Structure formats: C-alpha cells, structure tokens
Amino acid sequence: MTDTHDTCWNHNVHYHPVVLDAVPDGCRSALDVGCGDGLLAAGLATRAESVTGVDRSPEMIRHARKREVPQHVTFLEGDFLDGALLAEGGYDFVSAVAVVHHVPFDDAIGRLTGLVAPGGRLVVVGMAHDRGLLDRVISACAAVAGVLRVRGRRTGQSPSAMPVEQPIMNWREVRRATAHLLPGRRYRRRLLWRYTLVWDRPSGTREGGP
Secondary structure: OOHHHHEEEEEHHHHHHHHHOOOOOOOOEEEEOOOOOOOOHHHHHHOOEEEEEEEHHHHHHHHHOOOOEEEEEHHHHHOOOOOOOOOOOOOEEEEEOOHHHHOOOHHHHHHHHHHHHEEEEEEEEEEEEEOOHHHHHHHHHHHHHHHHHOOOEEEEOOOOOOOOOOOEEEEHHHHHHHHOOOOOOEEEEOOOOOEEEEEOOOOOOOOOOO
C-alpha cells in the first residue's frame, strides 16, 4: 500500500538518484538513516541485497511500513545515535538525507561513519544556512533553478508528521568540519539548498571511527 506522496517531487527526493548512483556494485547491506516514509529505502532495494531504514518518528515508520517493498527491506523505529540499535561497521552503504542538522553535527558524523563497514561508503545529503553575500547569490540562483525544475512535475510536501529543523551551521562551517572529521571526503555544494558528502571507509580500518 502506498500513498500519493510516492509520486511527488521535492528538494530531498530530487537528490535520491544521486544517492542511488553512489551505491557500490555488489552492495550486500544498505542503511538509510532518517528513512521517513521509506521512498529512498525502496530505491536502495534495487541495488543492495538487504536494506534497513531507520527513523525515530513512529509516524514516519508507520508510513514506511505501508509501502510495498521487497522482503529484504526492514524498517526500524529508533534513534540512529543509539549504540544498541544498529550494528557498528555493519553496512556496506549508509545514506542520510536531510538528517545531520537534526542532531549535534560531530555526533551525527561520528555515528554515521561508525556504521560503515570497512571498504563501504557513506553518502550525506545535508543542509546549511547562508552567511554573506555570496551565499545569498547562490541561494537566489537555487530559487530560480527550483522553479525551473518544478515545471512539469507533481510537487508535494513531506508527510505532515515528518520532523523539520532549520540548520544551524553555514556552508563554510560544514565544509571545514567535514574536511576535518572525514579526510578524503568529497564535498559538493549543490542547488536547491543542499550539499552532498561522499566518504569511503578504507578497507581494513577499525569499526567505530574513520
């Protein structure tokens, strides 16, 4: 069972293909943190042998569990920061879309990287706020791009129970923090008020840290 939100486009859904394209070949286990209504987890099911979606919102998990997904997709209710909920180093691929600004940044990145198996990959689609003229100019361009991309699409909001928080870090702070916390990460500021972060855990590294 699905709802009309499945076919709607929004700024987060726009970047789902970017996440899916980053899944490594032969991925055995994937984790979508902050899975919401399960749309991205359903997409990951076409690229991974097993998929887990986790969200701390009971209402979001109820939405996700109504979705028609293959048997190798599981949805868990809980906080990804809870060390007892998810296996350390247990996932070949970890995604987090519009999640890290909901919790302390260092805690979020530390936990997400700890969940990635040696040789695995982390992909974050995050948000930040403007600071200074250049940021405002880029955001203005994003607004124009958003209008152009909406044309011909059926847009929609996230389910009403989805938690919403405003980011407290600006673009420069996010870029600097990720460079410090995740050496070798690939950071890119994008339109539609988002950035992407891709980090590969080297093979043979210990669980629980970069």
